[in-house]
Amino acid sequence: MRPAFFIQPDLYAKMLDELSNLFFTEKLGLDADMNFYRDDLWLSDTAVIESIQLRKGSWEISLLFAHHKIPMKFLTRRISSHSCPNKAKMMAFYMRRLAAKDQRGTLTVDINDLKLSLN
Amino acid sequence: MNQLTTKQKIIESAIRLFNIDGVANVRLQQIADETGISVGNLAYHFKNKEAIVSAAYEHLFDEFSQILSAFLVGPKLMDFDRQLERFHHFFSQNQFYLIDLFEIDRSYPLIMERWHQFVHKMIMQIRKRLDYDINRGVVLPEPITGIYDTLTNNIWMTIVFWVPQQVLKGQPINELLFKQSVWSHISPYFTPKGMGEFEMEIQPTFAS
Secondary structure: OOOOOOOOHHHHHHHHHHHHHHHHHOOOOOHHHHHHHHHOHHHHHEEEEEEEEEEOOEEEEEEEEEEOOOOOOEEEEEEEEEOOHHHHHHHHHHHHHHHOOOOOOOOOOOHHHHOOOOO | OOOOOHHHHHHHHHHHHHHHHOHHHOOHHHHHHHHOOOHHHHHHHOOOHHHHHHHHHHHHHHHHHHHHOOOOOOOOHHHHHHHHHHHHHHHHHOOHHHHOHHHHHHHOHHHHHHHHHHHHHHHHHHHHHHHHHHHHOOEOOOOOOOHHHHHHHHHHHHHHHHHHHHHHHOOOOOHHHHHHHHHHHHHHHEOHHHHHHHHHHHHHHHHO
16 A cells, blocks of 8 residues: 555644635735736737847847837847857747747838838 | 456456455455456456455545545535535445444554544544634534534534444435435534525525
8 A cells, every 4th residue: 555645633724724714815806906917918919029139248139029000119128148149040030939929920010100200 | 448457447346345245255256256357367466355455445545535625615515515425425335444444443554544544634624614614604603612523523423424324224325315414413503694505505405
């Protein structure tokens, strides 16, 4: 017979108490608790652009998430850095593909949307 | 398609025979016949009867652990009712646990030790459930100090020994009577809120 997992009676009693308490301490969440999700929802419709820059002797990969309709709404995140530029390029490519909702890259940012003034 | 391995088939046959004849009276030949294999094949899977008894109890303990793990899955009285259904199924399907209680105590001390652990857990669960229902306002606060410990023990005795006492009286064994017996211990201690919940959720199941 395999040895049984044994739990001290006091500990078991405490565990049962905690289980019972769950029904009293756990309350229904508020709608506002999900704001973090709604606030970041725009990120799912972004064009993802990778950028590699030499910084402090290593090639740093950043991903830029830009809304495809409102290009001024964007977010940049540093992801990782590599000592080899080719490796950085390759990693950046895969990370972009991982991060982008649309892996074929049809979500793009048009320069004309920025309405740049060249004056 | 039957997916049971020979080992599982042997254990199930053994449990069936233990229920009928008791652990001490079942021989390896009977288990082999019941399973539909030779004694040699049986010996290949289990070296002796002790190994089969251990495996059969291991199987029971797994099942029992699953019932105990269903403690307070839901917040209402119905949760206990569901656990009672499972207890009834377990104790009515495995009656040899009681027939062979003394034999097990004498010959298989390790198994007996495991039983003791389960019994303590079961009693503790019943007691904690009462505490939980007091906090929830469905059971009255303890009217006399210590009475809920006695009540816990009575509920436990009913759950475990209800099947054999029905056998002794020659009365039918069914889940409805079993559940009614257990609930009859608790119902005098319900608050009006508890009685309402009981009448709304538990009693209709008695009528079906």
